[in-house]
Amino acid sequence: MDARQLEEKLRAAGYRLTPARRAVIQALGEAGRELAPREVLAAARARCPGLGRATVYRTLRLLAQLGLALPLPAPGGIRYRLLAGDLHRLVCRGCGAQLPLDLCPARGLTARLAERSGYLIAGHVLEFYGLCPDCQRRLSCVE
Amino acid sequence: MDARQLEEKLRAAGYRLTPARRAVIQALGEAGRELAPREVLAAARARCPGLGRATVYRTLRLLAQLGLALPLPAPGGIRYRLLAGDLHRLVCRGCGAQLPLDLCPARGLTARLAERSGYLIAGHVLEFYGLCPDCQRRLSCVE
DNA sequence: GGCTAACTGAGACGATGTATCATCAAGCGT
DNA sequence: ACGCTTGATGATACATCGTCTCAGTTAGCC
Numbered sequence: 396m397d398a399r400q401l402e403e404k405l406r407a408a409g410y411r412l413t414p415a416r417r418a419v420i421q422a423l424g425e426a427g428r429e430l431a432p433r434e435v436l437a438a439a440r441a442r443c444p445g446l447g448r449a450t451v452y453r454t455l456r457l458l459a460q461l462g463l464a465l466p467l468p469a470p471g472g473i474r475y476r477l478l479a480g481d482l483h484r485l486v487c488r489g490c491g492a493q494l495p496l497d498l499c500p501a502r503g504l505t506a507r508l509a510e511r512s513g514y515l516i517a518g519h520v521l522e523f524y525g526l527c528p529d530c531q532r533r534l535s536c537v538e
Numbered sequence: 539m540d541a542r543q544l545e546e547k548l549r550a551a552g553y554r555l556t557p558a559r560r561a562v563i564q565a566l567g568e569a570g571r572e573l574a575p576r577e578v579l580a581a582a583r584a585r586c587p588g589l590g591r592a593t594v595y596r597t598l599r600l601l602a603q604l605g606l607a608l609p610l611p612a613p614g615g616i617r618y619r620l621l622a623g624d625l626h627r628l629v630c631r632g633c634g635a636q637l638p639l640d641l642c643p644a645r646g647l648t649a650r651l652a653e654r655s656g657y658l659i660a661g662h663v664l665e666f667y668g669l670c671p672d673c674q675r676r677l678s679c680v681e
Numbered sequence: 682g683g684c685t686a687a688c689t690g691a692g693a694c695g696a697t698g699t700a701t702c703a704t705c706a707a708g709c710g711t
Numbered sequence: 712a713c714g715c716t717t718g719a720t721g722a723t724a725c726a727t728c729g730t731c732t733c734a735g736t737t738a739g740c741c
Contacts, residue, residue, distance in 0.1 A: 411738050413687090432728080448690090449689080460631050460673070465667075468610060472697095485657060488605055501644070501664055514628060517667055522664075522665075523647075525661075526603075526604075530603070553718085559719090588720090592699075595698060595699075
């Protein structure tokens with residue numbers, strides 16, 4: 396799902412499409428990785444110079460509520476990324492390094508789960524976490 | 539994995555087992571749900587009266603790095619829970635409501651993934667997210 | 682073009698998380 | 712059992728984060 400489609404989804408859900416919101420969405424879309432709110436603010440100001448901090452937080456929260464953006468815990472606080480389908484990755488809890496995965500053992504479950512729960516399911520995250528080789532040494536984790 | 543086992547893992551990894559750390563671990567263990575750092579502080583002070591804020595943050599970060607606790611994004615900030623095996627749930631992005639799931643399509647992948655990546659894999663999270671029936675109405679999401 | 686409700690930016694505010702530092706005590710060796 | 716050594720602690724100060732309020736603006740609809 397690209398930035399243009401997200402803008403349409405916002406509209407379809409009854410929200411206005413403003414320069415501030417477009418700037419936030421496009422900043423997230425161009426980054427291609429998760430961004431901290433402060434990074435979103437910096438990047439989005441290139442497109443919307445006077446953009447305020449509060450608006451960035453409001454927009455990120457709105458996108459997350461609608462399932463269009465994904466908040467992820469990271470060292471240093473929560474980061475956001477646009478939801479481009481589902482997310483599968485292997486994350487190092489020590490340094491934050493990531494390896495994307497191309498497996499998906501969960502896709503077939505979504506429809507059944509939605510039916511049984513009444514939820515409107517926007518996607519899923521499958522995240523394996525642990526320590527990368529470097530951090531295994533650095534943290535003297537002997538397991 | 540209960541609190542006692544976690545304490546042993548800390549020791550095994552070369553860290554000291556102090557009253558402050560035990561209080562944090564036991565507070566998380568007894569809660570049985572994810573806690574915000576401020577809640578951890580309040581609960582842990584019952585066991586370790588003078589406990590300081592900085593120590594709680596330090597301990598939570600340490601536990602997360604070692605894969606013994608899990609930071610999760612929630613409305614209001616990051617929350618932590620002890621890692622009791624893997625986590626599978628369905629989460630509402632609107633209000634934070636959760637449904638635990640008893641499926642696990644990913645368990646069999648861990649060993650192969652660890653071998654190929656060199657990571658020490660502590661566990662995984664499979665999280666479906668979307669909107670619960672209430673929030674679908676409240677946010678006028680027409681999807 | 683004008684209306685109206687949703688949205689915005691500014692600013693103030695409390696909460697959150699980190700850095701520093703003197704003091705303390707866990708765990709080890711004896 | 713007792714000291715040592717060094718990692719851990721609590722207090723404090725500080726920077727940042729995230730929220731709230733409010734007056735002014737503007738997107739979307741007629």
